[in-house]
Amino acid sequence: MTIFAVRMRPSGGYALKRRLRSSARVVTYNPNLSIGLLILGFAGVVAILAPFIDRFDPLRLAVEQRLTAPGWEHWFGTDSFGRDLYSRTVHGARLSLLIGASVVAAVTISGELLGLIAGYDRRMDSVIMRIVDGVMAFPGLLLALALIAMLGSSVQNVIIAISVSAAPSITRVVRSTVLSLRERPFVESARAIGAPTWRILFVHIAPNTLGPVTIQATFLFAVAMLTEAGLSFIGAGVPDYVPSWGNIISVGRNHLYTAPWIVVIPGVFLTLTVLAANLTGDGLRDMLDPRLRGTRS
Amino acid sequence: MISYIFRRTLVSIPVVLVVAILTFSITYIAPGNAAFAIAGDEATPEDIEQITEELGLNRPFLVQFGSWFGGIFRGDFGRSLFSGHTVTELISNRIEPTVTLTILGLLLSLLIGLPMGVVAGWKAHSWLDRVIMFLSVLGFSVPAFWLGFMLILMFAVGLRWFPAIGYVSVFDSIPLFFRSMTLPALSVAVSGAAIIARMTRSSMLEVLNEDYIRTARAKGLLEKAILFRHSLKAAALPVATIVGLLLAGLLTGVVVTETVFTIPGLGRLAADAVVRRDIPVLQAVVLVMGGVIVFTNLATDVVYAWLDPRVRY
Numbered sequence: 273m274t275i276f277a278v279r280m281r282p283s284g285g286y287a288l289k290r291r292l293r294s295s296a297r298v299v300t301y302n303p304n305l306s307i308g309l310l311i312l313g314f315a316g317v318v319a320i321l322a323p324f325i326d327r328f329d330p331l332r333l334a335v336e337q338r339l340t341a342p343g344w345e346h347w348f349g350t351d352s353f354g355r356d357l358y359s360r361t362v363h364g365a366r367l368s369l370l371i372g373a374s375v376v377a378a379v380t381i382s383g384e385l386l387g388l389i390a391g392y393d394r395r396m397d398s399v400i401m402r403i404v405d406g407v408m409a410f411p412g413l414l415l416a417l418a419l420i421a422m423l424g425s426s427v428q429n430v431i432i433a434i435s436v437s438a439a440p441s442i443t444r445v446v447r448s449t450v451l452s453l454r455e456r457p458f459v460e461s462a463r464a465i466g467a468p469t470w471r472i473l474f475v476h477i478a479p480n481t482l483g484p485v486t487i488q489a490t491f492l493f494a495v496a497m498l499t500e501a502g503l504s505f506i507g508a509g510v511p512d513y514v515p516s517w518g519n520i521i522s523v524g525r526n527h528l529y530t531a532p533w534i535v536v537i538p539g540v541f542l543t544l545t546v547l548a549a550n551l552t553g554d555g556l557r558d559m560l561d562p563r564l565r566g567t568r569s
Numbered sequence: 570m571i572s573y574i575f576r577r578t579l580v581s582i583p584v585v586l587v588v589a590i591l592t593f594s595i596t597y598i599a600p601g602n603a604a605f606a607i608a609g610d611e612a613t614p615e616d617i618e619q620i621t622e623e624l625g626l627n628r629p630f631l632v633q634f635g636s637w638f639g640g641i642f643r644g645d646f647g648r649s650l651f652s653g654h655t656v657t658e659l660i661s662n663r664i665e666p667t668v669t670l671t672i673l674g675l676l677l678s679l680l681i682g683l684p685m686g687v688v689a690g691w692k693a694h695s696w697l698d699r700v701i702m703f704l705s706v707l708g709f710s711v712p713a714f715w716l717g718f719m720l721i722l723m724f725a726v727g728l729r730w731f732p733a734i735g736y737v738s739v740f741d742s743i744p745l746f747f748r749s750m751t752l753p754a755l756s757v758a759v760s761g762a763a764i765i766a767r768m769t770r771s772s773m774l775e776v777l778n779e780d781y782i783r784t785a786r787a788k789g790l791l792e793k794a795i796l797f798r799h800s801l802k803a804a805a806l807p808v809a810t811i812v813g814l815l816l817a818g819l820l821t822g823v824v825v826t827e828t829v830f831t832i833p834g835l836g837r838l839a840a841d842a843v844v845r846r847d848i849p850v851l852q853a854v855v856l857v858m859g860g861v862i863v864f865t866n867l868a869t870d871v872v873y874a875w876l877d878p879r880v881r882y
Contacts, residue, residue: 402583402584402587403587405584405587406584406587406588406590406591406859407587407591408817409584409588409817409859409860409862409863409866410588410591410817410855410858410859410862411817411818411820411821411824411858411862412817412821413821413824413825414820414821414824414839414854414855414858415591415855417824417839417840417843417851418592418595418839418843418851418852418855419595419598420843421595421842421843421846421848421851422595422596422598422848423598494710498710498712499821501712501714501715502712502713502714502821502824502825505712505714505825505828506714506824506825506828506836506840507840507843507844508840508843508844521714521715521718525718525828525829528718528721528722528726528733529726532722535715535718536718536719536722539712539715539718539719542712542715543707543710543711543712543715546710546711546712547706547707547710549710550706550709550710551706554706
């Protein structure tokens with residue numbers, strides 16, 4: 273046993289060292305990806321732990337403490353209703369990431385399906401792509417705005433509205449990937465041995481679209497968070513009591529000169545989180561498809 | 570060329586139709602009847618009845634769509650439910666600030682983005698390139714409206730160079746117009762500039778590898794001439810193709826930024842219409858912006874085909 277242990281130790285240490293060295297290489301080789309994932313991970317932890325690390329109820333009104341500057345009691349200050357901005361910002365991370373993730377999930381699934389169909393079936397292609405072109409013709413935020421006006425403002429409806437306006441992005445990516453994949457020999461041979469269409473689509477083609485889709489989904493995550501903030505800021509997003517970064521900034525708008533912290537702090541968090549998502553997307557693109565380095569569709 | 574324009578215009582027609590149908594269908598996605606959504610939570614059945622009657626919501630979908638779409642060709646978007654003014658009147662009152670801000674934003678983003686992209690592509694993989702590329706990622710990560718506030722804090726409150734809010738029409742006073750629009754235009758231009766810088770960089774990288782650039786270098790041309798005479802022209806072409814896409818992004822920024830700088834434009838009109846559930850106004854703004862983008866895409870494609878004859882076939 274001891275001999276075995278003595279033998280194991282150096283090789284175990286070596287493996288560890290090698291693993292450390294290889295992860296160090298990832299950090300230096302692909303700083304975008306590592307910095308992006310680091311910030312996103314941090315935001316994720318904050319979002320999950322929000323109810324445990326907040327200092328007050330984010331909805332608690334304390335009018336006697338309104339517009340307090342950042343200090344020991346209120347780390348990020350308070351807004352015009354005396355609500356603690358540190359707690360609201362922390363809960364805002366939760367909402368932003370929730371909306372980003374939900375939009376990405378909805379758009380990826382629907383876009384993957386629509387893109388597969390459009391890329392494989394000529395007749396459906398023209399129908400789907402005309403609708404996609406139509407949706408693309410609207411400024412994304414404006415379409416979402418109109419949808420929310422009719423659906424009513426709630427977190428769920430904001431997710432639906434942003435998903436609809438963002439659906440074309442993934443659909444287009446999947447379609448163009450499918451168009452090039454369907455001519456490849458492995459698809460041809462699958463067809464030759466008599467594989468049914470659904471099998472070719474979902475077993476042979478779909479997995480190969482996941483690379484480009486992942487990259488696009490990361491950028492979409494960023495766009496979704498930005499759109500939610502923009503909608504909430506102009507008063508057409510999630511209901512105004514919900515702690516969202518856009519809502520906090522919206523309240524601060526009227527107190528920009530006397531209480532600039534209300535606007536500044538949540539904006540920094542929003543920008544950093546969106547930046548992290550974009551960096552991650554860039555990093556993934558460099559990793560998955562080095563030819564595309566520096567481009568952006 | 571004429572046949573290309575004709576074919577390209579034909580392609581736009583279904584898109585315009587889809588845009589119109591989508592805009593119109595907005596009324597239909599409300600749970601229950603659109604009248605419920607418009608009337609709000611405290612409406613009596615009589616209110617709903619009246620709104621249904623007024624908007625003709627009890628007619629078949631196609632009839633409603635037909636009369637709405639037909640009206641648009643006569644410049645009739647219906648009446649605002651809130652103020653009673655015709656929608657056409659409201660839009661024509663509000664369109665000027667949005668148009669001028671968007672044009673200014675587009676010009677500014679080209680002015681910032683193109684040189685940055687050229688330099689980044691020229692000095693590819695240097696520290697300068699890295700700095701520019703980082704600024705570019707930062708550029709489309711910053712929300713335009715928040716950037717607007719930061720610019721106000723810096724240049725209006727701190728340095729007092731520009732007014733914080735307000736709008737002066739370009740027809741009233743040109744210097745005051747530029748003074749009042751510099752900060753708004755800058756805040757909407759940043760994301761566009763970031764995208765332009767990236768696209769320019771990658772097409773510069775491609776162009777700089779071409780044979781004719783090597784020839785230009787070999788015959789001893791100044792680097793300046795190579796960059797701005799020979800490469801920029803070719804590198805800017807792909808950028809021209811995305812003007813429509815860029816415009817969509819810019820308009821998103823404009824809609825939100827108008828609230829920051831209290832500019833009485835279409836974005837503000839749309840946001841107010843949401844709060845007041847003023848559906849005809851909202852539909853009209855959405856349709857106008859969608860139409861502008863479809864038309865811009867058409868125009869850029871035609872211009873592109875004119876510049877690069879290979880595209881025509």
